Amino acid sequence: MARMHSRKKGRAGSKRPFVTKPQSWVSYSKEEIEQLVVKISKTGKLASQIGLVLRDSYGIPDVHKLSSKKIGQILKEHKLESKIPEALISLIKKEIQIIKHLEANKHDMPSRRGLSLTGSKIKRLTKYYKRKGILPADWTYSRDQAKITI
Numbered sequence: 001m002a003r004m005h006s007r008k009k010g011r012a013g014s015k016r017p018f019v020t021k022p023q024s025w026v027s028y029s030k031e032e033i034e035q036l037v038v039k040i041s042k043t044g045k046l047a048s049q050i051g052l053v054l055r056d057s058y059g060i061p062d063v064h065k066l067s068s069k070k071i072g073q074i075l076k077e078h079k080l081e082s083k084i085p086e087a088l089i090s091l092i093k094k095e096i097q098i099i100k101h102l103e104a105n106k107h108d109m110p111s112r113r114g115l116s117l118t119g120s121k122i123k124r125l126t127k128y129y130k131r132k133g134i135l136p137a138d139w140t141y142s143r144d145q146a147k148i149t150i
Contacts, residue, residue: 005117022066026059030067033060034074041080047071048086085134091122092146099143 003009028036036058040050050071054060064070075081082089098115102108122141129135 016062020065023061026061026066028058028060028066033063033067034069034078036060037063037071037074038078038080041075041078046082046086046089047075085129088122088125088129089150091118091125092141092150094118095122095143096147096150099147 033054036054037050040053045053051063054063060066063074067074069077072081084092095115095118098111098118102111102115105111126135126139126141130137130139
């Protein structure tokens with residue numbers, strides 16, 4: 001299936017190995033992994049960033065296989081989950097970066113189109129999250145407010 005905002009087809013990429021058992025060389029227990037996730041989360045990292053830190057610094061390839069819980073579930077249990085979903089936060093950050101770029105480069109028309117596309121992605125995603133009950137129904141997004149909060 002083609003992508004929405006480009007004429008490209010699917011993406012090729014590496015796949016994770018299909019292994020259901022935890023790796024024998026990982027020496028962390030379930031409780032230690034949960035404590036690491038909570039500790040890293042308190043430094044202000046998002047769930048995907050926590051996974052990268054665990055993989056690169058601690059040698060934990062997959063939290064779900066070792067602790068039978070996903071990082072998001074662990075954060076939810078310890079009440080460290082963010083109010084705004086991570087996908088929406090990253091799109092808002094991207095839009096803020098494009099706005100800063102356009103302030104310095106006013107005639108950059110491809111960036112202006114990218115800003116328009118990012119804005120429509122944000123609208124579509126907020127509509128989805130409101131429908132699913134993840135965001136409150138009265139939640140609204142404005143660029144000025146986003147610059148302050150993120």
